[in-house]
Amino acid sequence: MRNLIAFLQRFHFFILFLILETVAIIIIASNNSYQGSAIQGFANELGGGITNRYNNLTDYVNLRETNRILAEENARLRRQIESSYVKYTHHTFTINDTIYKQQYTFIDAKVISSSSSKRNNYMMLNKGSIHGVKKSMAVISSNGIVGIVSSVSKNYSKVMMVLHSESRISAKLKRTNYSGSLIWKGGNYRYGLLTDIPSHIDIKKGDTVITSGFSLDFPEGIMIGRIENFKQDPGTSTYEGKVKFSADYNKLDYVYIVRNLFKEEQQTIMNTEQ
Amino acid sequence: MSNPIIRNILRLIVLVFIQVFILDNMHLGGYINPMLYVMFVLMLPFETPGWLMLFSSFVMGFSIDIFTGMTGIHTFSTVFMGFVRPSVLRLVSSSRDYEPGLQPSVRDLGWDWFLPYSILLIFIHHTLYFFVEVLRFSEFFAILGRTILSSLVTLIFIFLAQVIIYRKKKR
Numbered sequence: 400m401r402n403l404i405a406f407l408q409r410f411h412f413f414i415l416f417l418i419l420e421t422v423a424i425i426i427i428a429s430n431n432s433y434q435g436s437a438i439q440g441f442a443n444e445l446g447g448g449i450t451n452r453y454n455n456l457t458d459y460v461n462l463r464e465t466n467r468i469l470a471e472e473n474a475r476l477r478r479q480i481e482s483s484y485v486k487y488t489h490h491t492f493t494i495n496d497t498i499y500k501q502q503y504t505f506i507d508a509k510v511i512s513s514s515s516s517k518r519n520n521y522m523m524l525n526k527g528s529i530h531g532v533k534k535s536m537a538v539i540s541s542n543g544i545v546g547i548v549s550s551v552s553k554n555y556s557k558v559m560m561v562l563h564s565e566s567r568i569s570a571k572l573k574r575t576n577y578s579g580s581l582i583w584k585g586g587n588y589r590y591g592l593l594t595d596i597p598s599h600i601d602i603k604k605g606d607t608v609i610t611s612g613f614s615l616d617f618p619e620g621i622m623i624g625r626i627e628n629f630k631q632d633p634g635t636s637t638y639e640g641k642v643k644f645s646a647d648y649n650k651l652d653y654v655y656i657v658r659n660l661f662k663e664e665q666q667t668i669m670n671t672e673q
Numbered sequence: 674m675s676n677p678i679i680r681n682i683l684r685l686i687v688l689v690f691i692q693v694f695i696l697d698n699m700h701l702g703g704y705i706n707p708m709l710y711v712m713f714v715l716m717l718p719f720e721t722p723g724w725l726m727l728f729s730s731f732v733m734g735f736s737i738d739i740f741t742g743m744t745g746i747h748t749f750s751t752v753f754m755g756f757v758r759p760s761v762l763r764l765v766s767s768s769r770d771y772e773p774g775l776q777p778s779v780r781d782l783g784w785d786w787f788l789p790y791s792i793l794l795i796f797i798h799h800t801l802y803f804f805v806e807v808l809r810f811s812e813f814f815a816i817l818g819r820t821i822l823s824s825l826v827t828l829i830f831i832f833l834a835q836v837i838i839y840r841k842k843k844r
Contacts, residue, residue, distance in 0.1 A: 426748060
């Protein structure tokens with residue numbers, strides 16, 4: 400016993416160091432675990448609460464830009480509604496409403512903090528589990544995709560942005576319908592990389608890149624960006640395209656969390672096949 | 674303000690605020706991410722006992738982590754910084770002894786002491802931070818670049834802070 404105390408006295412500095420580093424490693428690991436954890440929830444609530452208050456102060460600085468983006472989106476959506484189309488046929492027909500079934504609903508959320516200068520960037524939103532947000536839901540903005548919800552607490556949620564080393568989004572070229580995956584290799588936050596595009600296809604500068612809809616979380620056809628330039632991936636028969644993101648991740652104030660109403664059904668079917 | 678415990682707690686709060694609400698919202702070309710908050714560990718008094726220094730480093734890193742997505746990496750690298758600080762202090766000898774009452778600052782020990790001391794510790798901290806953030810050796814040179822650039826910018830910020838504090842005290 401005396402030896403133990405002497406040992407602890409002698410090495411207390413090193414032992415405390417090991418304990419504290421272990422705590423840090425547990426936090427790092429909890430960040431990547433699929434279930435999420437109590438530590439993450441605690442941090443979301445505490446950090447989110449304080450940042451939210453600060454954010455309310457600085458909110459109106461970006462009001463003009465936010466208004467413009469929302470007005471643009473309104474105009475775009477208005478163009479799509481039924482009343483802005485003229486009927487070009489005189490045949491009578493009935494619309495059977497039951498053939499349409501809603502698959503996605505959207506939860507609007509405010510960005511309370513985000514980064515774009517790190518290798519792994521996260522965003523905090525002011526909606527949490529009480530608003531129906533769940534882990535792995537997709538997050539989009541009026542201009543394009545944003546990321547995936549990585550942890551949720553009662554009132555806040557944390558989003559793993561596209562600007563993250565683990566982010567991999569199934570994307571396709573709108574014109575040719577070929578798909579690849581979108582990653583971000585760090586550096587400039589305005590550009591991502593579309594990989595695994597077969598090299599025999601016709602690809603042009605300025606081609607639109609959208610989500611493929613292969614993942615259970617992102618709806619099909621959400622804007623990602625445009626091809627800036629492309630080259631053959633050395634040693635393979637695939638192209639790598641540099642994509643300019645359509646959304647400016649530095650300027651996002653309001654985003655939408657996407658809820659796939661069929662996700663469970665789709666998931667069950669995929670699991671039974673395995 | 675004369676109580677060193679209160680002074681250090683205040684310094685912690687101010688540095689967290691500056692880091693989270695100002696520096697993290699600055700965008701310097703996408704590569705650079707200055708971390709001024711490490712100045713807290715640099716400026717802990719010489720007579721701080723080892724366990725308290727480790728614990729203070731932990732609290733500092735943890736506070737930053739709470740606001741930046743709880744990645745745990747700030748905690749990890751700041752605790753390590755606290756752990757190596759005594760060795761760095763021994764390594765960087767001063768013409769004056771580290772007598773109690775002296776602050777590890779430019780004002781008390783001069784630039785020729787403060788420069789190597791802060792460069793060593795900041796570089797250790799930043800290297801660890803950027804490597805743990807990615808945990809992939811394929812990006813070695815990109816990470817090294819980020820580490821060096823960010824360390825430089827952090828250093829500049831810390832020197833500026835030292836100059837500002839120094840001026841205030843002189844008046």
